[in-house]
Amino acid sequence: MKLGFLVDLNLCMGCKGCEVACKVENEVPLSTWRLRVKYIDIGTFPETSRNFTPLRCNHCANAPCERICPVSALHYLDNGIVNVDSERCIGCAGCVMACPYGAIYIDPETNTADKCTYCAHRIESGMMPACVVACPVEANIFGDIEDETSHISRYIMEHQGGVQVRKPEKNTNPHHFYVGGGNQTLNPLAHERIEGYGLFNNITHLKHVGDPNHSLLDRFVAPFVGHEKLDNKSLMDLESQAQENKGGH
Amino acid sequence: MDHGTAIEATKAVVTLDVALPGIIWGWMITLNMWAKSIGTGVILVGAFLLYRHKKEEMPNLRWLMPLISSIALNVFLLFTLIDLHQPLRMINIFLHPHWTSAITVGAWMATLFTALITLLALIGFFDQHPDVRRHCGLAKKIRGMSGVYEKIFPFVVVLAIPVTLYTAVIMAESSARELWQAPAELIQMLMAAFMVGSATLVLIADKWSENARKDLALVLALAVFFSFLMYMGEYFFSFKSAEAEMTLTYVHSGGEYNVQFWAAMLLGFIIPFFVAFGSLKEYNKTLMKFAAVTTLIGLYMAKDVWLKIPQLLPLS
Numbered sequence: 001m002k003l004g005f006l007v008d009l010n011l012c013m014g015c016k017g018c019e020v021a022c023k024v025e026n027e028v029p030l031s032t033w034r035l036r037v038k039y040i041d042i043g044t045f046p047e048t049s050r051n052f053t054p055l056r057c058n059h060c061a062n063a064p065c066e067r068i069c070p071v072s073a074l075h076y077l078d079n080g081i082v083n084v085d086s087e088r089c090i091g092c093a094g095c096v097m098a099c100p101y102g103a104i105y106i107d108p109e110t111n112t113a114d115k116c117t118y119c120a121h122r123i124e125s126g127m128m129p130a131c132v133v134a135c136p137v138e139a140n141i142f143g144d145i146e147d148e149t150s151h152i153s154r155y156i157m158e159h160q161g162g163v164q165v166r167k168p169e170k171n172t173n174p175h176h177f178y179v180g181g182g183n184q185t186l187n188p189l190a191h192e193r194i195e196g197y198g199l200f201n202n203i204t205h206l207k208h209v210g211d212p213n214h215s216l217l218d219r220f221v222a223p224f225v226g227h228e229k230l231d232n233k234s235l236m237d238l239e240s241q242a243q244e245n246k247g248g249h
Numbered sequence: 250m251d252h253g254t255a256i257e258a259t260k261a262v263v264t265l266d267v268a269l270p271g272i273i274w275g276w277m278i279t280l281n282m283w284a285k286s287i288g289t290g291v292i293l294v295g296a297f298l299l300y301r302h303k304k305e306e307m308p309n310l311r312w313l314m315p316l317i318s319s320i321a322l323n324v325f326l327l328f329t330l331i332d333l334h335q336p337l338r339m340i341n342i343f344l345h346p347h348w349t350s351a352i353t354v355g356a357w358m359a360t361l362f363t364a365l366i367t368l369l370a371l372i373g374f375f376d377q378h379p380d381v382r383r384h385c386g387l388a389k390k391i392r393g394m395s396g397v398y399e400k401i402f403p404f405v406v407v408l409a410i411p412v413t414l415y416t417a418v419i420m421a422e423s424s425a426r427e428l429w430q431a432p433a434e435l436i437q438m439l440m441a442a443f444m445v446g447s448a449t450l451v452l453i454a455d456k457w458s459e460n461a462r463k464d465l466a467l468v469l470a471l472a473v474f475f476s477f478l479m480y481m482g483e484y485f486f487s488f489k490s491a492e493a494e495m496t497l498t499y500v501h502s503g504g505e506y507n508v509q510f511w512a513a514m515l516l517g518f519i520i521p522f523f524v525a526f527g528s529l530k531e532y533n534k535t536l537m538k539f540a541a542v543t544t545l546i547g548l549y550m551a552k553d554v555w556l557k558i559p560q561l562l563p564l565s
Contacts, residue, residue, distance in 0.1 A: 040263055042260075042262075071346070090333050090339055091336075101425075102425070172424075203269070205269050206269065
């Protein structure tokens with residue numbers, strides 16, 4: 001069994017229900033995302049269209065993150081999921097540098113690498129990933145791509161020629177497919193980020209990698225003296241301090 | 250928002266997205282690569298000089314070469330460690346090694362290399378200074394191992410090559426960053442080691458023979474020349490992928506690392522080349538020391554630019 005994911009972009013309406021469900025299910029901290037939905041506007045008014053692209057880990061069969069991880073914290077499960085062992089991760093960020101899809105982040109609460117695991121804990125209990133359950137239009141299709149009778153396999157067969165993966169030239173062999181996508185929605189180099197053209201805000205950049213309140217010394221002494229448990233509220237309090245932090249991470 | 254400017258019809262514009270990550274591998278990784286280049290470079294250049302000249306012509310080389318290398322490698326290991334978000338778990342690299350990772354292979358080789366270099370530094374130091382800690386048991390034991398130095402030195406020289414090169418393999422495995430994917434990065438790493446190795450040895454070469462110092466100038470001139478050519482080739486013609494092209498276009502167009510790149514080329518490559526080339530005829534100690542310092546500064550700046558610019562590109 002090899003689990004795969006397919007998103008039909010013709011169906012997606014950009015409600016971000018999947019994004020919120022993922023955040024809640026996996027307790028993803030502020031400033032980090034396992035799944036996000038990007039809005040891309042194409043054309044000049046009045047000939048414009050708004051496109052929505054959900055982005056998550058591609059669970060590649062030839063995963064660069066798994067290859068570069070020095071301690072096998074990123075590893076394959078038998079069902080093809082690329083899983084993370086946060087107890088083993090040393091936080092070198094090699095996987096963050098290797099992932100061509102920008103799908104891995106350093107969790108600011110644990111200071112270890114994290115990413116979408118296709119909700120491996122739910123799969124183990126026979127449930128669907130949280131984002132699949134939350135989608136109101138069933139744009140997220142999940143299942144065994146080696147089983148010809150599965151929904152996802154039939155969907156792929158029915159849309160032959162229209163099924164795409166992101167960055168195929170990287171030869172990562174993603175197990176995450178899109179229907180209804182185009183170069184402008186799937187290729188990050190084909191669309192621009194223009195200051196002032198955001199829906200709600202300007203282009204923003206993360207001010208820190210990992211925990212913003214974790215000094216170099218803390219990295220060594222925290223396991224012995226204990227470290228204040230961070231939650232989303234404490235991370236919010238630190239936002240203003242993080243603005244002033246410059247230099248290394 | 251400027252309503253007077255229309256966006257081209259063919260352009261797609263991101264109108265809602267999350268905050269973009271910034272530079273993830275920052276100055277600590279630059280410092281770590283730079284220190285490693287010094288640590289391996291002094292050994293490689295030192296071995297070349299010992300092959301070409303009698304050791305009496307370079308009286309302090311036997312003990313200062315491994316001492317400088319050991320200090321540089323310990324700086325490298327220290328910054329490797331503190332750059333980790335979970336530094337105490339570094340032990341996992343030895344307890345749970347994953348051999349497809351160049352980080353793992355490199356960490357094992359660099360640890361072995363540092364241990365051997367530190368041993369050479371101790372033997373060299375106590376041999377050179379027979380009166381220091383004369384009655385200390387450990388010092389006596391190390392002085393008794395004097396012959397070991399010459400036995401393990403050839404092994405250390407060979408080991409210095411993969412220890413120099415493995416960072417290029419880590420960068421090649423960082424497949425999201427197209428700019429680092431060139432096989433030329435391996436040669437660039439080797440050239441960097443010869444550059445800063447010879448530059449560092451220039452600083453301790455005052456009492457060396459004229460011929461040995463001229464050889465040092467020759468290594469410096471050749472290393473900066475070829476390294477500069479490679480940087481220029483990669484900077485202007487290395488459009489092997491859309492991502493690499495976009496990264497370089499940003500710098501070419503006066504992006505924030507443009508000035509740092511050209512300052513690095515001037516300090517680290519152009520000035521040292523002309524000074525070292527001039528010193529092949531008549532060695533000028535003061536000018537060569539100046540060129541050595543600019544080489545060390547320039548290489549740090551160049552490595553810093555090359556490390557950071559591919560990280561400016563959004564990946565998704």
